[in-house]
Amino acid sequence: MKNRFFYYQLLDEREEQLMNKAGTESFHVFIGLILLSYLVAILAPALFNPDILLVTLLLGIFFFFNRARHLGVTYYSRFHFTIGGCLLVTLAITTLLMLQNYQFNIEIYQHNPLNVKYLSAWAITYLIYLPWVFIGNLGLKSYGEWAQKKFEQDMDELESME
Structure with a gap:
């Protein structure tokens, strides 16, 4: 089954192996931090804030890129989203923002997720972020072509040196 949400083409298999190594190491760090967050949520729920999970995710991503750089990965690849993928990414961004919006403005929406104000905010947020996702996707596509x-x-330089 072909993936219809993004396009990915690997250019160098050795670097993919190094990226997999960095990904595995950062995954273990991420899982450790998630377990620590879980323990804090269980043992001291007053100290737990859901933003801890976002910080944990950002730390895992930072560790991944830093570890990949230390392994010497330049990672030549091509990756960009299809139109369906762009629509799905925009929906994911909108969902995250609107869940936070509902949580903070629950009184305005009268404790009703089907409130007209809330549903119109979904549509407006989606339409605001859609062009930015497409612009970012064009950046990914042009970076892939450059890479x-x-x-x-x-590769031509290596062949000419031999």
Whole structure:
């Protein structure tokens, strides 16, 4: 079954192995931090804030990129979203924002998730973020094309040195 939400093309298999190694290490760090957050939520619920999970996720991502850089990965690859993928990413961003919006403005929406104000805020938020996701996707696509050209240049240089 072909993935219809994003396009991915690997250019160098050795670097994919290094990325997998960095990903595995950062996953273990991330799982450890999540377990620590869970223990805090169980043992001291007054200290637990759901934003701790976001901080944990950001720390895991930072550790992943830092570890990949230390392994010497330049990671030449091509990755961008299809139109369906862009729509899905925008929906995910909108969902996260609107869940926070509902949590903080529950009185305005009269404790009703089907309130007209809340539903219109969904539509407006989606339409605001949609062009930005498409612009970011164009950036990913152009970076992928640049990375492929750079990879081909590096391979040509290696062949000419031999």
